[in-house]
Amino acid sequence: xxxxxxxxxxxEQKWEKSRFEMKLVNPANRRKHSVIIVGSGLxxxxxxxxxxxxxxxVDCFCFQDxxxxxxxxxxxxxxxxxxxxxxxxxSIFRLFxxxxxxxxxxxxxxxxxxxxxxxxNIIDQCVAQGVPFAREYGGLLDTRSFGxxxxxxxxxARGQTxxxxxxxxxxxxxxxxxxxxxxxxxxxxxxxxxLVNGKARGIITRNLVTGAIESHxxxxxxxxxxxxxxxxxxxxxxxxxxTTAIWRAHRRVALFGNPCFTQIHPTCIPVSxxxxxxxxxxxxxxxxDGRVWVPRKNGDxxxxxxxxxxxxxxxxxxxxxxxGNLVPRDVASRAAKEVCDEGRGVGPGGQxxxxxxxxxxxxxxxxxxxxxxxxLFDMYEEITGENAYKVPMRIFPAVHYTMGGLxxxxxxxxxxxxxxxxxxxxxxxxxxxxxxxxxxxxGLADGYFILPYTLxxxxxxxxxxKVDTSHPAFAAAKxxxxxxxxxxxxxxxxxxxxxxxxxxxxxxxxxxGMTRSEAGLKSNLARIPxxxxxxxxxxxxxxxxxxxxxxxxxxxRVADFLELGELMCIDALQRAESCxxxxxxxxxxxxxxxLRDDExxxxxxxxxxxxxxxxxxxxKEPLAFEHVHLAQRSYK
Amino acid sequence: MNLxxxxxxxxxxxxxxAFAVYHVQGVTPDMSFLEMLxxxxxxxxxxxxxxxxxxxxxxxxxxxxCGFLINGVAHGGRRGTTVCQLSMxxxxxxxxxxxxxxxxxxxxxxxxxxxxxxxFDRIIQAGGFITAPTGGAPEANAILVPKDSAETAFDAAAxxxxxxxxxxxxxxxxxLFTAAKITHLNSLPQGQPQRxxxxxxxxxxxxxxxxxSCTNHGECEAVCPKKIPIxxxxxxxxxxxxxxxxxxxx
Numbered sequence: 001x002x003x004x005x006x007x008x009x010x011x012e013q014k015w016e017k018s019r020f021e022m023k024l025v026n027p028a029n030r031r032k033h034s035v036i037i038v039g040s041g042l043x044x045x046x047x048x049x050x051x052x053x054x055x056x057x058v059d060c061f062c063f064q065d066x067x068x069x070x071x072x073x074x075x076x077x078x079x080x081x082x083x084x085x086x087x088x089x090x091s092i093f094r095l096f097x098x099x100x101x102x103x104x105x106x107x108x109x110x111x112x113x114x115x116x117x118x119x120x121n122i123i124d125q126c127v128a129q130g131v132p133f134a135r136e137y138g139g140l141l142d143t144r145s146f147g148x149x150x151x152x153x154x155x156x157a158r159g160q161t162x163x164x165x166x167x168x169x170x171x172x173x174x175x176x177x178x179x180x181x182x183x184x185x186x187x188x189x190x191x192x193x194x195l196v197n198g199k200a201r202g203i204i205t206r207n208l209v210t211g212a213i214e215s216h217x218x219x220x221x222x223x224x225x226x227x228x229x230x231x232x233x234x235x236x237x238x239x240x241x242x243t244t245a246i247w248r249a250h251r252r253v254a255l256f257g258n259p260c261f262t263q264i265h266p267t268c269i270p271v272s273x274x275x276x277x278x279x280x281x282x283x284x285x286x287x288x289d290g291r292v293w294v295p296r297k298n299g300d301x302x303x304x305x306x307x308x309x310x311x312x313x314x315x316x317x318x319x320x321x322x323x324g325n326l327v328p329r330d331v332a333s334r335a336a337k338e339v340c341d342e343g344r345g346v347g348p349g350g351q352x353x354x355x356x357x358x359x360x361x362x363x364x365x366x367x368x369x370x371x372x373x374x375x376l377f378d379m380y381e382e383i384t385g386e387n388a389y390k391v392p393m394r395i396f397p398a399v400h401y402t403m404g405g406l407x408x409x410x411x412x413x414x415x416x417x418x419x420x421x422x423x424x425x426x427x428x429x430x431x432x433x434x435x436x437x438x439x440x441x442x443g444l445a446d447g448y449f450i451l452p453y454t455l456x457x458x459x460x461x462x463x464x465x466k467v468d469t470s471h472p473a474f475a476a477a478k479x480x481x482x483x484x485x486x487x488x489x490x491x492x493x494x495x496x497x498x499x500x501x502x503x504x505x506x507x508x509x510x511x512x513g514m515t516r517s518e519a520g521l522k523s524n525l526a527r528i529p530x531x532x533x534x535x536x537x538x539x540x541x542x543x544x545x546x547x548x549x550x551x552x553x554x555x556x557r558v559a560d561f562l563e564l565g566e567l568m569c570i571d572a573l574q575r576a577e578s579c580x581x582x583x584x585x586x587x588x589x590x591x592x593x594x595l596r597d598d599e600x601x602x603x604x605x606x607x608x609x610x611x612x613x614x615x616x617x618x619x620k621e622p623l624a625f626e627h628v629h630l631a632q633r634s635y636k
Numbered sequence: 637m638n639l640x641x642x643x644x645x646x647x648x649x650x651x652x653x654a655f656a657v658y659h660v661q662g663v664t665p666d667m668s669f670l671e672m673l674x675x676x677x678x679x680x681x682x683x684x685x686x687x688x689x690x691x692x693x694x695x696x697x698x699x700x701x702c703g704f705l706i707n708g709v710a711h712g713g714r715r716g717t718t719v720c721q722l723s724m725x726x727x728x729x730x731x732x733x734x735x736x737x738x739x740x741x742x743x744x745x746x747x748x749x750x751x752x753x754x755x756f757d758r759i760i761q762a763g764g765f766i767t768a769p770t771g772g773a774p775e776a777n778a779i780l781v782p783k784d785s786a787e788t789a790f791d792a793a794a795x796x797x798x799x800x801x802x803x804x805x806x807x808x809x810x811x812l813f814t815a816a817k818i819t820h821l822n823s824l825p826q827g828q829p830q831r832x833x834x835x836x837x838x839x840x841x842x843x844x845x846x847x848x849s850c851t852n853h854g855e856c857e858a859v860c861p862k863k864i865p866i867x868x869x870x871x872x873x874x875x876x877x878x879x880x881x882x883x884x885x886x
Binding site: 046049050053064065066067068069071073074083085121123124125126127128129130132133134135136137138139140141157158160163164167170171172174175177178184186209238239240272273275276277278280281348382383384385448449452496498499540542543547548550551 | 647648664665666667668670671674675678680681682684685686687689691692693694695696698699700701717721723725746747750752753754756757760761762764765766767768769770771772773774775776777779780781782783786789790793794796797820821824826827
């Protein structure tokens with residue numbers, strides 16, 4: 001069932017060989033083959049622009065009012081590329097190596113190698129589009145070192161790299177809209193995938209302004225709809241980010257890969273109250289100069305300045321003397337949760353740890369600290385009202401990215417022929433943990449440089465009969481979607497969508513976040529079906545389906561999160577090992593560190609929808625490591 | 637704290653709109669402005685009333701989705717801040733707060749505080765890009781960009797397309813938005829081949845979309861959450877004259 005289609009031959013030549021073997025579509029025939037792309041972030045906009053340039057008629061959909069608002073825009077740090085402009089020992093192989101190792105050996109080597117190869121072309125492409133990357137005085141591109149790697153390979157545009165890369169792709173997309181090759185459907189949400197003779201041939205959407213349910217047919221469908229971190233309710237994702245497109249495709253039996261792999265980011269502003277609607281990330285670079293600590297005593301509620309030095313626990317420095325405050329994201333996040341679970345957390349609700357700059361200010365002076373981190377300190381003060389030059393910042397981990405997603409082969413095609421999945425929506429390149437500055441790289445690699453080859457190859461090598469929206473499969477899918485919408489607005493129960501979503505989020509964070517145990521996961525698996533039932537019996541969605549109705553939009557997304565949450569717990573339960581950002585309490589070393597179990601878990605999981613009710617089919621794609629040798633990580 | 641909110645309610649683009657008054661209790665200073673509206677909406681839904689529609693997505697000031705007038709000022713008047721970044725710390729118990737959507741002929745109201753900003757996309761379609769088909773790009777460091785050009789380009793490229801500039805302008809002009817994109821692309825060596833065409837075409841699109849013209853009020857700069865300076869409008873006008881001269885008799 002899982003055919004990864006990894007080309008044979010040496011890893012350095014796989015992609016080139018594969019490109020040569022792929023079939024091409026004659027330029028004159030391209031306009032006869034339509035493409036649907038759902039999502040307009042880095043992967044979706046890049047693919048839409050590139051395929052439009054090649055001459056394919058593209059229909060691109062986004063739920064936002066403009067493709068420019070896709071959540072790729074919020075990425076701060078940068079984008080990796082193996083350019084080796086610094087002459088500091090970087091290479092394609094090193095970027096590949098770092099990414100496989102950083103992913104804790106749960107990604108496919110061939111995919112990651114291709115990503116590292118393409119990284120170089122991405123920077124060229126973006127510069128040509130006018131992306132204003134940081135520059136040296138001589139006019140050359142500047143880079144920085146990011147996320148604990150030893151080479152300087154991260155290209156950046158101040159703290160707004162995602163914004164600038166997205167605007168580059170968006171502008172290329174709008175150019176194609178003007179040229180008539182791409183038709184943009186904004187404020188349109190995909191609510192189902194349509195299959196004809198086993199192939200993906202179209203989608204059903206809801207117009208978010210008028211409520212009209214519409215059918216769209218094409219030869220190929222691409223989902224580039226981002227990650228599902230909002231299953232936790234609180235995350236750094238945008239409020240609208242959701243799983244619906246990939247979940248609807250999953251229910252049409254596209255296999256879901258590694259659903260439980262989530263990335264937790266250690267430096268976010270803590271939750272301040274029940275009303276909190278989202279979490280704000282602060283750049284990880286703060287850990288370069290800040291020292292992380294909590295009081296030694298449980299429940300010590302003195303102001304931080306009143307706690308003497310010997311009553312503070314600089315727990316990262318204590319536990320990991322060689323890496324100290326710079327341990328990787330997953331280790332820092334888990335350690336913070338542990339001290340808070342012990343009752344030593346600080347701030348409202350005890351869910352926070354201090355990130356203290358007092359030493360850095362003494363050593364460097366306030367003005368140098370301001371120069372390095374001024375914008376972050378300002379942002380912190382704007383949100384919390386506290387001046388971090390005077391009192392330590394408070395930080396706490398938050399859900400940031402999901403490595404899991406629809407299972408795809410080397411061509412980025414899911415288990416449904418004609419359904420391609422790109423960017424964060426697929427499961428492909430990051431394994432159990434994503435390295436910093438790699439998300440932007442993957443989205444653009446998929447959109448600019450992989451789909452424009454693999455998608456025409458599919459078109460050229462498949463027998464695609466003519467299908468339009470008059471095919472009965474469209475009418476049937478449309479009927480189902482309309483029924484679902486009607487049901488949601490007619491329940492008129494007592495609970496708001498948000499209240500159910502918050503409850504799901506709380507138990508997912510508690511038991512399926514960075515620390516997992518068999519007992520905790522089983523308790524979630526008992527509770528989530530009850531929540532699903534509660535939703536379908538007692539949710540309150542005001543208004544109708546025939547108008548702009550934001551509660552209805554949320555309700556549809558939360559209904560899907562409730563099913564996905566269940567699958568995440570099932571996946572986490574079967575993976576009885578600690579890997580990447582996930583600590584399984586039953587799998588630890590005598591010192592209490594994460595213990596990966598390569599003998600039993602060196603595979604990607606892929607789940608097959610079996611009609612709900614907690615039943616899924618389980619498949620494994622075995623992973624082989626021929627170039628990067630398996631090793632346990634240690635930061636002691 | 638308790639607040640009195642006067643909010644523009646309008647069911648659809650065609651329906652008539654009116655202000656409605658709501659009282660919201662239990663607002664805490666750590667909430668963001670939009671979290672205060674979330675609270676109001678939870679209360680409204682509990683009473684069986686339709687929640688207030690407002691646009692938002694990232695809630696960290698970068699996607700540009702949010703935006704409405706708070707007491708007549710776009711994004712609420714804190715310098716360099718979008719509505720989603722505005723904290724309730726800056727409000728007091730008993731305050732009366734009026735919320736209304738962007739008011740501009742080019743931005744019709746869709747529902748309550750949500751408006752249609754698609755004219756911005758069409759201005760970009762007119763020329764807000766550098767033509768660089770995928771795959772044909774030269775080696776990145778083959779193009780040298782002086783640091784100050786890169787900095788100016790970045791300052792302009794920081795625009796999030798929220799529409800506050802249009803809402804604040806007495807003429808509902810989209811000059812700051814358009815000038816920001818023109819300045820971004822025209823400042824870079826890569827942007828030179830299409831410089832004249834871009835400028836002429838984007839300025840024409842701005843007029844076609846029913847936006848007004850700049851008469852130097854400077855309201856746009858004052859409310860811009862990304863602090864885009866009005867001098868970019870001057871740059872755009874210089875580029876427009878340059879392009880017009882180059883294309884005399886076309």
